[in-house]
Amino acid sequence: MIVTAIVCLLGGCATTTLATPTGFAAHDEGKTYDFRASDGEGVVIAVRTEKNRPSGDLLYWxxxxxxQLRKTGYEPLDRVDVKSADGHAGKQxxxxxHDGGREMVYWLSVFVTDARVVVVEAGGDAxxxxPKAAQVEAAIGSLNVG
Known part of the structure; x- marks a missing residue:
């Protein structure tokens, strides 16, 4: 459920993981994601770590x-302050x-250090x-940005 614009905006990578939610299975995604898991109903959570280039802060990213998401048809619902397990402030x-008559939910959580941008994506059919939103929030909260 990654937006191509994110790939174009961010370059480079490092390894980052988070706790796999109960009822989800982790997948080996190779170079695309640092971590990716899904459940049997198509709900997905994934982590990507990129170089902070151009060098920007949380507000910038x-x-x-x-x-970019709005340009591709995503309708904003909310902006939430989040925190990683190791204390880094983030923005969700x-x-x-709306896709083929279905409502799809997409959460993008962003954490920024001087060197890296960590993006946690979560989504699926609403x-x-x-019903799994609390599990997804807990998984995002387990992230160690480093």
Whole structure:
């Protein structure tokens, strides 16, 4: 459920993981993601770590990614302050996308250090995602940004 614009905006990578939620299975994604897991109903959570190039702060990266998502049809629902397990402040951008008569939920959580941008993506069909939202939030909170 990654937006191509994110790939274009961010370059480079490092390894980052988070706790796999109960009922989800972790997948070996090779170079695409540092971590990716899904459940049997298509709810997905994934982590990508990229170089902070161009060098920007949390405000820069969250705004840049928000603009790209809106341009591709994602409708913003909320912006939530989040924190990683190791204390890094982040911003979670929550969206809905209408696709083939279905409502798809997409959360993008962004954490920034001087060297890296860590993006946690979570999403799926709203009918299946919403009951698991607390599990997804807990998994995002287990992230160690480093």
């Amino acid at each position: 969250s705004a840049t990614l928000d603009v 951008l929550r969206y809905v996308l 009918a299946f995602f919403e």
